[in-house]
Amino acid sequence: MSAVRIGVDIGGTKVDAVVLDPGGDIVARHRVPVRMGDDGVVGSARDAVSHVCDIAGVTASDAGAIGVGVPGAVTGGVVRHALNLGVTELDLSSQLSAAWGVPVHVENDVNAAAIGAWHLLGDGRTSVAYLNVGTGLAAGIILDGRLWRGARGAAGEIGHIGIDPAGPVGADGLRGGLETYASGSGVALQWGREGQAAVEVLRAAQDGDVRAREIRERLLGGVAHAARILILTLDVAHVMLGGGLTGMGAELLDGAREVIREWEEASAFLASLEIGSRLSLVPGDQPVAAIGAAMLEVDHG
Structure with missing residues (x-):
C-alpha cells in the first residue's frame, strides 16, 4: 500500500486537492482557482497537487496513483462535454500522468463524491x-x-x-x-x-x-x-445528501x-x-469528491 493517497476535485470555480494517510484521514488540503479550457484545467490540477504535496511534505510519486474527479462524461480517462470548464474532449488521465509520473484515475465528480461520502459514512453498509x-x-x-x-x-x-x-x-x-x-x-x-x-x-x-x-x-x-x-x-441502504x-x-x-x-x-x-x-x-465541511478521488484505485478499481 502506498504511504499516501492523493485526490483532486476539479469544479467549476476551484480545484480542491487532498493528501490522505493510509487510514484515509486528511493530512493536507489546498484549493486553487480553476482556469478554463484544456490547458487551464490541466495546469490548475497540477498547481493544486504541487501545493498540497508541499504542505504534506510528500511528492506526487509517493502515491501509487492519483485520483481526479471532474464534471462531464468520463470514459477511459477522457473527459467529454465538461462545458462549465470549457472542455469538449480532453485526455486528462494521460496528460496528468505524464506530468506526475504515476497512473491517474479520472472519474465523474459526483461518482467520486459518492465514494468519499460512503467512506465518511463508515458504518459498513x-x-x-x-x-x-x-x-x-x-x-x-x-x-x-x-x-x-x-x-x-x-x-x-x-x-x-x-x-x-x-x-x-x-x-x-x-x-x-x-x-x-x-x-x-x-x-x-x-x-x-x-x-x-x-x-x-x-x-x-x-x-x-x-x-x-x-x-x-x-x-x-x-x-x-x-x-x-x-x-x-x-x-x-442509505441516501446521503450533498451539494x-x-x-x-x-x-x-x-x-x-x-x-x-x-x-x-x-x-x-x-x-x-x-x-x-x-x-x-453529508458534513458540509468535508471535501467528499477529493476524498473519493483519492480512494478510487484502492477501494473501487
Whole structure:
C-alpha cells in the first residue's frame, strides 16, 4: 500500500486537492482557482497537487496513483462535454500522468463524491447512494461495495426523470424534470429573475414571498422524489445528501422527510421501507469528491 493517497476535485470555480494517510484521514488540503479550457484545467490540477504535496511534505510519486474527479462524461480517462470548464474532449488521465509520473484515475465528480461520502459514512453498509443537490441534480451509486456506472456511464442521472408533464421546461428541454425542481439552477430558472441565484430565492422564501415559498416547497418535494426513486429502484441502504443546497441544513432534510411522511401515511408499503430514516446530510465541511478521488484505485478499481 502506498504511504499516501492523493485526490483532486476539479469544479467549476476551484480545484480542491487532498493528501490522505493510509487510514484515509486528511493530512493536507489546498484549493486553487480553476482556469478554463484544456490547458487551464490541466495546469490548475497540477498547481493544486504541487501545493498540497508541499504542505504534506510528500511528492506526487509517493502515491501509487492519483485520483481526479471532474464534471462531464468520463470514459477511459477522457473527459467529454465538461462545458462549465470549457472542455469538449480532453485526455486528462494521460496528460496528468505524464506530468506526475504515476497512473491517474479520472472519474465523474459526483461518482467520486459518492465514494468519499460512503467512506465518511463508515458504518459498513455496502449499497448506498450519494445525491448531489447542487447546481444540478445527480446521484453516485455504490452497489455491493462497488461504484456502479451503468452500461453507458449514465447511472444516477436522475435529474432527467420527469415528475410533472405539465411542469416548467428545464435546461434539458423536458418538462417537469427532477433537476428543474431540486437543483440550484432549477430553482433559479423557476424564479426567472435575471442575475438571481437559488440563494436569493431561498432568502425571499424566508422573508415570506409566496412564490418563493412555492419554489422552496417544490425543491423539498423534488429531493423526496429523488430519494424515493433511488430506494425503490435500487433499495440502497442509505441516501446521503450533498451539494451546495445542503447548506439549508435541517430545513432541507426535515422538509424532504415531511413529504415522505405524507406518502407513508397513504401507503403502507412506502411506510414499510422507512425512506425518511435512510436519509442523512453529508458534513458540509468535508471535501467528499477529493476524498473519493483519492480512494478510487484502492477501494473501487
